[in-house]
Amino acid sequence: MRDMRYADALHAALLDEMRRDDSVVVFGEDVGVYGGVFKVTRGLQAEFGDSRVRDTPIAEQAIAGMAIGAAMVGLKPVAEIMYVDFLPLTLDQLINQASIMHYVWAGQVTLPFVLRTQGGAGTGGGAQHSKSLEAIVAHVPGLKVVMPATPADAKGLLTAAIRDPNPVIFIEHKALYNTRGPVPDGEHVVPIGPAAIARPGTDATIVANSRMVLESLEAAGELAAEGISAEVIDARTPRPLDTATILASVQKTNRAVVVNEGWRTGGLGAEISALIAEEAFDFLDAPVARLGGLDRPIPYSEPLEAEVLPDAARIAAAVRKLL
Amino acid sequence: MRVVRLIEEGLVERFREGRIRGPIHTCDGQEAVGIGVTAVLERQDLITSTHRGHAHFIGKGLDPGRVLAEIFGKETGYCRGRAGHMLIASAEHGLLGGSAIVGGALPIAIGQALGFQVQGSDRVVVPFFGDGAAHIGMFHEALNIAGLWKLPVVFVCEHNEYGLTVHARHQSPVEDIAVRAEGYGMPGIKVDGNDAVAVYRAAADAVAGARRGEGPTLIEAKTYRMTGFSTSDQGGYQPEKEMAAWRSRDPIRRLRRALAKALAKGRLDALDGEAGETVAQAFAYAEDSPLPPAEEAYAEEFAPPRGPHA
Ligand SMILES: Cc1ncc(C[n+]2csc(CCOP(=O)(O)OP(=O)(O)O)c2C)c(N)n1
Numbered sequence: 001m002r003d004m005r006y007a008d009a010l011h012a013a014l015l016d017e018m019r020r021d022d023s024v025v026v027f028g029e030d031v032g033v034y035g036g037v038f039k040v041t042r043g044l045q046a047e048f049g050d051s052r053v054r055d056t057p058i059a060e061q062a063i064a065g066m067a068i069g070a071a072m073v074g075l076k077p078v079a080e081i082m083y084v085d086f087l088p089l090t091l092d093q094l095i096n097q098a099s100i101m102h103y104v105w106a107g108q109v110t111l112p113f114v115l116r117t118q119g120g121a122g123t124g125g126g127a128q129h130s131k132s133l134e135a136i137v138a139h140v141p142g143l144k145v146v147m148p149a150t151p152a153d154a155k156g157l158l159t160a161a162i163r164d165p166n167p168v169i170f171i172e173h174k175a176l177y178n179t180r181g182p183v184p185d186g187e188h189v190v191p192i193g194p195a196a197i198a199r200p201g202t203d204a205t206i207v208a209n210s211r212m213v214l215e216s217l218e219a220a221g222e223l224a225a226e227g228i229s230a231e232v233i234d235a236r237t238p239r240p241l242d243t244a245t246i247l248a249s250v251q252k253t254n255r256a257v258v259v260n261e262g263w264r265t266g267g268l269g270a271e272i273s274a275l276i277a278e279e280a281f282d283f284l285d286a287p288v289a290r291l292g293g294l295d296r297p298i299p300y301s302e303p304l305e306a307e308v309l310p311d312a313a314r315i316a317a318a319v320r321k322l323l
Numbered sequence: 324m325r326v327v328r329l330i331e332e333g334l335v336e337r338f339r340e341g342r343i344r345g346p347i348h349t350c351d352g353q354e355a356v357g358i359g360v361t362a363v364l365e366r367q368d369l370i371t372s373t374h375r376g377h378a379h380f381i382g383k384g385l386d387p388g389r390v391l392a393e394i395f396g397k398e399t400g401y402c403r404g405r406a407g408h409m410l411i412a413s414a415e416h417g418l419l420g421g422s423a424i425v426g427g428a429l430p431i432a433i434g435q436a437l438g439f440q441v442q443g444s445d446r447v448v449v450p451f452f453g454d455g456a457a458h459i460g461m462f463h464e465a466l467n468i469a470g471l472w473k474l475p476v477v478f479v480c481e482h483n484e485y486g487l488t489v490h491a492r493h494q495s496p497v498e499d500i501a502v503r504a505e506g507y508g509m510p511g512i513k514v515d516g517n518d519a520v521a522v523y524r525a526a527a528d529a530v531a532g533a534r535r536g537e538g539p540t541l542i543e544a545k546t547y548r549m550t551g552f553s554t555s556d557q558g559g560y561q562p563e564k565e566m567a568a569w570r571s572r573d574p575i576r577r578l579r580r581a582l583a584k585a586l587a588k589g590r591l592d593a594l595d596g597e598a599g600e601t602v603a604q605a606f607a608y609a610e611d612s613p614l615p616p617a618e619e620a621y622a623e624e625f626a627p628p629r630g631p632h633a
């Protein structure tokens with residue numbers, strides 16, 4: 001085990017996979033000479049050259065399309081979209097092209113590419129640099145959506161994403177890049193699909209992902225001091241979603257709080273709440289509680305931004321209300 | 324070209340009889356572009372196509388029977404009936420693939436070309452697209468990057484004067500799409516799209532250059548769709564005089580006249596007969612093929628993993 005920053009764990013995954021497999025290429029805005037605006041791709045162009053690591057023009061539709069085309073002919077592109085807020089520019093390529101090809105072309109092609117991006121609020125990025133848009137892509141069959149919360153998952157899931165024969169939208173969180181945690185030495189692959197039990201508990205289940213896992217763990221810590229045992233599930237791959245782990249937990253605890261940073265209406269939390277209501281209704285001792293971002297653009301000013309986001313205090317309060 | 328024309332005539336007839344689900348977009352009048360360009364390509368070269376792709380499919384060597392089976396939604400179609408006539412792909416023939424999002428295949432085509440460049444391969448990619456697609460953002464992003472990185476692509480714009488019902492003069496401030504090539508650092512070639520030989524020559528030069536690593540070319544083939552946008556088109560916007568003028572330039576009749584000088588008497592009629600026979604067999608194959616069972620809708624969402632060390 002090695003203590004690593006989340007951003008360094010991502011960098012390590014890219015470095016290892018590019019060394020292992022010549023077909024892995026990296027392109028996107030500012031990823032080459034500069035090494036990415038969050039420095040995740042630093043040094044890659046120096047080691048692997050400017051054919052495999054390319055700075056692109058500011059052209060998100062082309063970046064997404066090139067990932068599809070290059071994957072189709074045998075490369076394993078890891079393309080970067082600087083902010084998830086720019087993902088809407090790629091949606092035609094993702095939704096009308098990448099997501100349909102394996103199925104509609106009856107398995108004639110596979111598309112082993114990763115679209116790395118980062119989202120989330122908490123750093124004063126304002127309404128066009130702070131959103132959480134995973135629900136938009138997680139809605140689409142044929143796309144995998146991955147959101148690591150810890151450095152270990154950052155490395156292990158990115159490695160799995162690069163090796164996966166399907167399009168993977170890999171959404172990092174800008175406020176997690178400087179967080180630290182243990183990462184296993186050597187090859188470390190975390191399969192895409194299974195959720196993680198971030199903290200076991202018996203009285204209530206908190207289902208979260210990305211930075212909200214950290215807030216949920218903090219809430220669980222507070223609750224433990226009050227004698228309440230909360231289980232935290234990290235639903236780290238919104239698609240495919242590990243429904244079995246979520247349901248098994250709720251069947252055990254009989255209470256559920258679902259937390260997402262994205263907008264509450266029509267968000268991932270709505271999907272997970274509906275899942276629990278449909279499949280575990282008889283086990284519930286209280287209604288499912290659903291926390292999400294306030295349905296507003298993310299405001300810039302610090303007290304306003306803090307107000308629109310779920311946090312540990314609100315999560316703990318939601319759990320207390322169920323008991 | 325004759326095979327393509329006969330296929331489309333047969334499709335339109337069957338659509339009218341209610342035997343085909345989707346509308347059919349014919350390329351009648353434009354066959355020389357798809358056939359002339361694909362004649363230059365090797366099997367391992369790739370093309371991307373559009374909603375108007377019958378000449379591209381046949382030119383790239385797909386079996387007419389399986390193309391038609393796909394259009395009839397049959398199990399024996401290239402995509403087992405899941406694609407229909409606008410989205411057909413055949414990896415083994417280098418058709419990857421059809422797309423009904425105007426301009427949507429252009430970013431993918433340059434990605435394929437990027438792949439070939441990184442791999443050091445001499446394969447070439449030819450995306451076909453309409454004049455309407457030249458006004459969408461993806462066109463400009465794709466040409467810019469292809470020009471910048473000297474990717475092995477030959478962009479082929481089939482300028483048939485209309486984007487759906489709106490004439491090009493109401494869609495673009497410039498008459499020729501080819502002039503845009505200069506802004507993206509590549510040659511822009513204008514060619515008579517109803518002259519199969521001229522198309523072939525222009526494509527041969529451009530493809531050879533791309534293969535040698537000299538970068539992309541934009542070819543603009545001036546042509547015309549003789550019977551409207553699709554089988555759903557109610558008409559009324561193409562002036563009769565304009566249509567008549569283009570009908571007199573039918574690319575099949577022009578090629579026939581050119582070939583008549585070179586081929587022995589009777590040979591052309593024999594070829595026409597063979598084309599008719601091919602198409603009749605293709606329709607029979609497609610119509611006799613079974614529909615896919617409904618359970619096939621549940622086919623896997625994702626490609627299976629290739630193991631941890633893929
Ligand atoms: C992005 C997008 N916008 C609109 C349409 C509807 N549409 C289908 S074909 C077409 C016209 C395309 O014109 P052009 O590219 O010149 O092709 P042509 O039909 O003339 O061959 C339009 C507007 C579409 N399919 N995709």
Ligand SMILES: [Mg+2]
Nearest residue numbers: 453454485486
């Ligand atoms: Mg047109």
